[in-house]
Amino acid sequence: YAGAGFRPLSRGAGIMLGREFFCRDGLAVAKELLGKVLVHETKLGEIRGVITEVESYMGVNDKGSHTYNGRRTNRTEPMFREGGNSYVYFTYGMYHCMNITTGVEGDPQAVLIRSVEPADELSRERMLKLRLEAAMKRGKKPEELQKSIEKHLADGPGKMCIAMGIDKADNAVDMIGKPDFYVTEGRSVKSEQVKCGKRIGIDYAEEAADYLWRFYL
DNA sequence: CTACGGATTTTCT
DNA sequence: GAAAATCCGTAGT
Numbered sequence: 001y002a003g004a005g006f007r008p009l010s011r012g013a014g015i016m017l018g019r020e021f022f023c024r025d026g027l028a029v030a031k032e033l034l035g036k037v038l039v040h041e042t043k044l045g046e047i048r049g050v051i052t053e054v055e056s057y058m059g060v061n062d063k064g065s066h067t068y069n070g071r072r073t074n075r076t077e078p079m080f081r082e083g084g085n086s087y088v089y090f091t092y093g094m095y096h097c098m099n100i101t102t103g104v105e106g107d108p109q110a111v112l113i114r115s116v117e118p119a120d121e122l123s124r125e126r127m128l129k130l131r132l133e134a135a136m137k138r139g140k141k142p143e144e145l146q147k148s149i150e151k152h153l154a155d156g157p158g159k160m161c162i163a164m165g166i167d168k169a170d171n172a173v174d175m176i177g178k179p180d181f182y183v184t185e186g187r188s189v190k191s192e193q194v195k196c197g198k199r200i201g202i203d204y205a206e207e208a209a210d211y212l213w214r215f216y217l
Numbered sequence: 218c219t220a221c222g223g224a225t226t227t228t229c230t
Numbered sequence: 231g232a233a234a235a236t237c238c239g240t241a242g243t
């Protein structure tokens with residue numbers, strides 16, 4: 001939060017993004033999601049995260065995507081929905097990853113939210129609480145963990161889901177108009193602040209592994 | 218800061 | 231039965 005130069009955003013600032021924002025090309029949406037605020041109502045109350053890193057998954061021809069070659073299964077079904085729907089999947093036996101679909105229905109594009117920073121102090125406290133709680137379930141002691149968790153609060157797709165209380169219950173949700181799970185305007189971001197790089201963790205994707213479809217601040 | 222291995226279970230073949 | 235859009239602790243530079 002301090003590290004990326006963000007000041008706390010006031011709670012309730014901005015307006016929710018509508019269908020028209022998400023029903024566009026996935027690469028454009030991904031870049032523009034940087035600086036926006038993901039909002040989720042959790043058991044601890046509302047948690048708001050400024051989006052700082054994303055990746056695009058661009059449909060049936062993208063070898064890095066779960067939907068490559070038109071693969072349509074129970075898991076990938078939400079990816080085929082129109083822009084603005086959530087796609088949350090379980091991975092590596094332990095973690096969740098959360099996407100928001102982009103483009104039109106039937107074209108399975110989505111943006112993976114890889115990293116957020118707390119938008120305000122209350123959100124920071126709630127993220128820390130959820131991350132500590134998850135770490136305790138793995139049998140750790142809070143004293144040793146707090147420092148490392150504070151340093152890596154939500155800087156990865158699995159950590160982001162833990163910190164914002166996102167799991168399978170949040171899969172396949174149409175986020176447009178939802179009061180408890182949505183994206184809203186945040187900080188203005190200039191295009192020169194947006195960096196790009198190769199997507200993470202898709203070494204199997206041949207030439208698609210080299211596409212510069214990861215965007216971050 | 219990078220590199221490596223283990224954890225753990227759903228999903229798909 | 232194998233792989234996985236990851237994370238964490240440890241060890242080394």
